[in-house]
Each structure stands twice: as structure tokens, then as C-alpha cells.
Amino acid sequence: MENADIESRALDAAERLFYEHGVQAVGMDRVRAASGLSLKRLYQHFPSKEVMVEAYLRRRDRRWRAALAEHVAHRPAGRDRVLAVFDWLHVWFGEPDFRGCAFLNAFGEMGTGSAAVAEAVREHKAEVREFLLHLALDARTEDPELLADQLAVLVDGAIVTAAVTGTPEAAHRARAAAEALIPATGRPWTGR
Amino acid sequence: MENADIESRALDAAERLFYEHGVQAVGMDRVRAASGLSLKRLYQHFPSKEVMVEAYLRRRDRRWRAALAEHVAHRPAGRDRVLAVFDWLHVWFGEPDFRGCAFLNAFGEMGTGSAAVAEAVREHKAEVREFLLHLALDARTEDPELLADQLAVLVDGAIVTAAVTGTPEAAHRARAAAEALIPATGRPWTGR
DNA sequence: TAGCCTAGAGAACGATCGTTCTCTTCGCCA
DNA sequence: TGGCGAAGAGAACGATCGTTCTCTAGGCTA
Known part of the structure; x- marks a missing residue:
């Protein structure tokens, strides 16, 4: 089996378990059982659980974005x-398996305990904010930097609200708020 | 020592530790050491850790609001x-000890594992939303229910953003967004 | 003062944690 | 075919988890 396959299988199992139950609530033995890999192989590719958690977050970041x-x-x-x-x-x-933001959940659990995890979370949020900035720039808004920050707040707020309430309605509320933040010119990208 | 004093002392220690390090990362023995109470006494007042966590969240909810x-x-x-x-x-x-939303952190850790904790978090968020609704009603806005939902999203978004970035700036961004959501009439509470 | 009852501290329990080690099995080359 | 090296499963390690139990010390009553 290829190295990439092994890591992929391990992270598939880790992501499902960590995201659903939380990081601390899932032991390495459970990842082993779910992945079908031996403990030895897991530790060959991820020298510690913390490294595996960080890899889980970084892969999820790429896919999510x-x-x-x-x-x-x-x-x-x-x-x-x-x-x-x-x-x-x-x-x-x-x-059906939505359970909030994997990064915020991990940050809440291990933010003070693991600098590597905290940094991965910070980088994810920074990347998302950067992506929103590009959208704000394309929309030719007056203050793209401010709008990017506000959109980032709305996105995270919607995610955690949806997670706690269990309904997707927060996305509509956040969307309506975003509409109010973007000047509704007919063709905003032409300047004025 | 009065019962109320004991529970207060226990929850003081529990709140400080749980909020700073996360719930799962703190053992009952650490709460015992920090509170100066015996393990026996802790279990007399809180028959399980889950009950203590719920009590911690409910007391924090009252104080925070x-x-x-x-x-x-x-x-x-x-x-x-x-x-x-x-x-x-x-x-x-x-x-200096700000570390995000205690409720969201607990929900991320134990949301699927403890129904009692999940319910306490849901109730807290519902109470906050209710408080925001009262403010929206007092402000005589067009759609107070919608505004309350949007403010709730902004509040939670600001909290998690501030926690991850480590700066309080998110509060200003959220405030600016809220300003855009509230029609800026001279005296909005008089109707129009 | 003698005996009893409550409550204290913390040792100990079984389970499980992250991690390592042992032991077996299998495939490859001479 | 016989011996060797890598990799498999999972037992085992020490630590720590939530929880319970033991043992001791002290105050109250007769």
C-alpha cells in the first residue's frame, strides 16, 4: 500500500471521528479500528496524536475552502x-453530519494545550478571510478590508449558530445581513 | 461551611479551569486541588463531572448575561x-483570560456526548437571543425578530473571531455591521 | 472519660488514555 | 528449500481518567 493511501485512510477515519465526537473524546485505538490500520502503521505516519490532529485539520481546510x-x-x-x-x-x-466548525471545535478543546493545533486553526481562519477579501475586491465595494472582516464574522457566527440550534436558518439571516453591508448598486463592479 | 459556600468554591475553581483549558483536559482531581475541597465533598454536591459541568455553564450564563x-x-x-x-x-x-465562548467551547467538546451540556448551551444562546430581541424591540426597528437573529450571529461571530485572532478588533467590525443593519433615523424609537 | 457518629484526606479501583514493544507471520533471495 | 528482514496484530506499559472506599481523627453525649 502506498504511503499516500495509508495517510488518506487514516485521515478519513480520523476526520469522521474527530469531527463527530471531538478530538479528546476519540482515542487512537478508535482511529485504528475505524481505519483498519494497525497502531504501528498509524504511528509510522503520524508520530503523535497531535500531529494527526493537525494533519486532519489541514486537509479539511484545503477541502473545505x-x-x-x-x-x-x-x-x-x-x-x-x-x-x-x-x-x-x-x-x-x-x-446530516454537520456539527459546526471543526476548527473552532478543535480550538476550544486544545487551543491552550496545543500550539500546533491553535496555529492550524488561525491559518484556516486567515485563509478564509483572505478568500472573502478577494470576493469583496471583485465586488468593488467601498472598503473591501472592512467588508472581508465583517463577512468573516458573519460566516463564523452563522456556523456556530447553526450548530447549536440544529437548523440551517442562520445562513439566511447572515445572508440578509451581508446584503445590507454591500451597497446594492445595479452593477457594483463598474464603479460609479 | 454552608452548602452554598462549598458549591460556590467548587464552581469558582471549576470555571477557571474548565474555561481556560477545556472540560475534558481538566480532571476532577485538579478541581479538587484548586478548590481546596476533598473529592468526597465535591461528589456530595455534584454527583458526577457532567453535573458539575452543567452547573458551571448555568452559573456562568447567569453572570454573563x-x-x-x-x-x-x-x-x-x-x-x-x-x-x-x-x-x-x-x-x-x-x-487577559478571555478564551472565547465557554458555551461554544463546551458544545464543541461534548455536544454529541452529553445531552445535558448541549441543552445548557442551547438555552444560553436562546436567552441571549431573547435579550437581543428586547433591545431590537426597544429600538423600534422594522423587523425585530430578524434583527435579533442577525445580532445573535454577529455576537457569536465576533466572539469566536476574537478568540482565534487573539485581538478584540472583531467587536468593532461586528459593531459596524450592526450599525448597517439598524436604520439610522434620528430618533428611531418614535416611529416614522 | 468512654463510646459513637460524622466527615476529613487521599489511597485505590477499573477503565481508558497515548505510546511502545513483543512476537508471529510472510515474502524474498541464494 | 532454508534463512533473513520487514511488517502485521495486538498485548502491555505507565499515566491519568471519573469514581468509590478505607481509614483516621475529632466532637458530641452519657
């Missing part, structure tokens, strides 16, 4: 594309 | 009072 980017790319650049972020969130919130 | 309400009560009812919520958040975010 890629899925979001892929979704909004289908809309024309500008205001619509910004709002499409919240449509994508709404779909995600409705998935 | 009381502190917020006390702060905004100093502003005149209406738009200013809504925005004062974010000023209070900014002060909170700047405190």
Missing part, C-alpha cells in the same frame, strides 16, 4: 458571488 | 443600546 470556492465560482463575480457564500453554508448546515 | 445587561442599561434605549452590546464585547475580549 476548495468546495466553497468551487461553489461560488459558478456565480458572476460581484455582489452575487459574495452572497453565494451563504447559500453554500446553508447547504452545508443541512447535511 | 447579567453583566451584559448591566452594561447596556447605562445607555438610552434604542439604537445606542443595541450597539453598546458590541462595546461590552470589546472590553470582554480584551481581558
Whole structure:
């Protein structure tokens, strides 16, 4: 078996378990059972649980942002594309295994205990904010930096609200708020 | 020693430890050492760790909402009072021991593992949303229910963003977003 | 003062944690 | 075919988890 296959299998199991139950609640033996790999092999590729958690978060970050980017790319650049972020969130919130933000959950658990995990979470949030900044720039808004920060707050707020309430409605509320933050000119990308 | 004193001492230690390090990362023996109480006494008042965690969350909920309400009560009812919520958040975010939302952190850790904890978190968020609804009603806004939902999203978004970034700036961004959501009439509470 | 009852501290329990080690099995090359 | 090296499963390690139990010390009553 290839190294990449092994790591993929391990992270598939780790992601499912860590995301559903939390990191601390899942032991390495449970990852072993779910992945079908031996403990020895797991520790060959991830020298400690902390490394595995970090790898889980970094892979999820790439996939999560890629899925979001892929979704909004289908809309024309500008205001619509910004709002499409919240449509994508709404779909995600409705998935049966949705359990909030994996990064915020991990940060809450291990933020003070693991610098590596905390850094991975910070980087994820910074990347998302960067992505939102690009959308804000494309929409030719007055203050793209401010809008990016505000969108980031709305996105995270919607995620945690949806997780706690158990309904995807927060995405619609956040979308409506975002609409109020973006000047609704007819063709915002042409300048004025 | 009175029962109330014992529970207070226990919860003081539990709150400090659980909030700083997370619930799962802190053992009962650590609560015992920090509180100066015996393990036996702790279990007399809290028959299990889960009960203690729930008590910690419920007491923190009361104090947190009381502190917020006390702060905004100093502003005149209406738009200013809504925005004062974010000023209070900014002060909170700047405190050295700020580590995000105790409820969201606990929910991420034990949301699927403890129904009692999950319920306490849901109730806290519902109470906060109810408080925001009262502010929205006092501000005579067009759609108070929608505004309350949006403010709740902004509040939670600001909290988690401040926790991850380590700066209180998110409160200002959320406040600016809230300003855009509230029609800036001269005296909004008079109707129009 | 003698005996009893409560409550204290913390040792100990079984389970499980992250991690390591042993022991067996299997495939490869001379 | 016989011997060797790598890799498999899972037992075992010490630590720590939540929880319970033991043992001792002290205050109250007769």
C-alpha cells in the first residue's frame, strides 16, 4: 500500500471521528479500528496524536475552502458571488453530519494545550478571510478590508449558530445581513 | 461551611479551569486541588463531572448575561443600546483570560456526548437571543425578530473571531455591521 | 472519660488514555 | 528449500481518567 493511501485512510477515519465526537473524546485505538490500520502503521505516519490532529485539520481546510470556492465560482463575480457564500453554508448546515466548525471545535478543546493545533486553526481562519477579501475586491465595494472582516464574522457566527440550534436558518439571516453591508448598486463592479 | 459556600468554591475553581483549558483536559482531581475541597465533598454536591459541568455553564450564563445587561442599561434605549452590546464585547475580549465562548467551547467538546451540556448551551444562546430581541424591540426597528437573529450571529461571530485572532478588533467590525443593519433615523424609537 | 457518629484526606479501583514493544507471520533471495 | 528482514496484530506499559472506599481523627453525649 502506498504511503499516500495509508495517510488518506487514516485521515478519513480520523476526520469522521474527530469531527463527530471531538478530538479528546476519540482515542487512537478508535482511529485504528475505524481505519483498519494497525497502531504501528498509524504511528509510522503520524508520530503523535497531535500531529494527526493537525494533519486532519489541514486537509479539511484545503477541502473545505476548495468546495466553497468551487461553489461560488459558478456565480458572476460581484455582489452575487459574495452572497453565494451563504447559500453554500446553508447547504452545508443541512447535511446530516454537520456539527459546526471543526476548527473552532478543535480550538476550544486544545487551543491552550496545543500550539500546533491553535496555529492550524488561525491559518484556516486567515485563509478564509483572505478568500472573502478577494470576493469583496471583485465586488468593488467601498472598503473591501472592512467588508472581508465583517463577512468573516458573519460566516463564523452563522456556523456556530447553526450548530447549536440544529437548523440551517442562520445562513439566511447572515445572508440578509451581508446584503445590507454591500451597497446594492445595479452593477457594483463598474464603479460609479 | 454552608452548602452554598462549598458549591460556590467548587464552581469558582471549576470555571477557571474548565474555561481556560477545556472540560475534558481538566480532571476532577485538579478541581479538587484548586478548590481546596476533598473529592468526597465535591461528589456530595455534584454527583458526577457532567453535573458539575452543567452547573458551571448555568452559573456562568447567569453572570454573563447579567453583566451584559448591566452594561447596556447605562445607555438610552434604542439604537445606542443595541450597539453598546458590541462595546461590552470589546472590553470582554480584551481581558487577559478571555478564551472565547465557554458555551461554544463546551458544545464543541461534548455536544454529541452529553445531552445535558448541549441543552445548557442551547438555552444560553436562546436567552441571549431573547435579550437581543428586547433591545431590537426597544429600538423600534422594522423587523425585530430578524434583527435579533442577525445580532445573535454577529455576537457569536465576533466572539469566536476574537478568540482565534487573539485581538478584540472583531467587536468593532461586528459593531459596524450592526450599525448597517439598524436604520439610522434620528430618533428611531418614535416611529416614522 | 468512654463510646459513637460524622466527615476529613487521599489511597485505590477499573477503565481508558497515548505510546511502545513483543512476537508471529510472510515474502524474498541464494 | 532454508534463512533473513520487514511488517502485521495486538498485548502491555505507565499515566491519568471519573469514581468509590478505607481509614483516621475529632466532637458530641452519657
